[in-house]
Amino acid sequence: MAKSIRQRLFAALAGFTILLCLCYTGLALVIAYVTEDMLVQRLLEREAAAVGMRWQQHGKLTPSGSDLITVYGSYLDLPQAVRAQVPPSAPRGEVFTETGQHYHVLALDLVAAGKPQRSYLLADVAPVLVVSRLAREVGGVVAGVALTLIALALLLAYWLARRLVLPLQRLAQEARQLAPGSAVHFSERDRPDEIGFLARRLETTFAELQAVLQRxxxxxxxxxxxxxxxxxxxxxxxxLANAQPLGGQEQAQLRQSTDEMRATIDVLFALARAEQLPGVAVELRGCIEQCLLRLLDEHPWDASLLTLDLPERLDVVANPQLVMLLINNCLANALFHGGPDCRISIAFAQGCLSIDNTVSPGQPRRIHGFAHGQNLLLRLAQAMCWDIVFHPGATRYRVAIVPAPAP
Incomplete structure (x- = not known):
């Protein structure tokens, strides 16, 4: 693709160069021939003025003082080759003959005895033609110089085509060598022109595409x-329900599994949409209070076991949906692993939110799904540019969250 672009650009520049050379060459020839004809015509007009003045003074036609111009008193006196190409009514004419003569004819209207009389000035300009002689004598040199200039122009066109297309070729090569998951960086991104804009847009597009694939x-x-x-x-x-009816414990397990699946699906979809969920200023204390009310509604837990130490207002930068999911999962994990009799402490100090829950020493350790839950909580925090650390212990479990403060 890049090579085809370079070839097309070179063909366009080369064609334009050759066309320009041909046009200027043709224009120069036209100007030379027109200048030559105008010079001959100017000589005839000057001679016509001189013949007319002598006619007025002496009343007769006198020979021309130039050896190139001949004065003829009537149309029939003109050579046969001239009369064959120039009609009597023509005021002027140019005649080319097969024998090499080149004539310019100018009609001269005079008045004799009150009657008009038409005379003719005939100039044989073949000996003084410059353009044709120049073409014969130095035509080879001119053609050689023209071909040399065309060759230099083609080399310049090739260099320009290569130089102009090289950034696009490099950009295409770098895009072709991109591997899935690799860092996206194009060397042309700092250019101030359209290629730099294209490189930056491609970087952004590739990065977004890789982020979508990773999600x-x-x-x-x-x-x-x-x-x-x-x-x-x-x-x-x-x-097991086929063998015996479901008991209260089995029904509780079904409800717990259903609730866990619903919460997990909410988290997974929120993480999948994390790029489309912008961060805004969120009041974290209000989010925590809403999560606590939901916890009390869904779980049989004594609220007197809760210790809350939060400032009156706690503004952070986050996504409200992700914040609610993070706090809900932290509190649900605290109850799941600490049991219905655990004490939960929520405090905020020095920019860190701590969620502690007690673990009874004699209680069997429950690890159902918790490692994966930690992974999801960690990804929720990373999606909001927060930090989260887990501190397990024999009698207590603590989750430390460092939110992004609001400006």
């Missing part, structure tokens, strides 16, 4: 990891 791969991987465990539990529980 799609992450979404596919997360769906496979996060939904497999609750689907397996639901499948096993329903398989």
């Amino acid at each position: 799609e791969q992450a979404f596919t991987r997360d769906v496979s990891h996060e939904l497999r465990t609750p689907l397996t539990l639901m499948h096993n529980t329903l398989a």
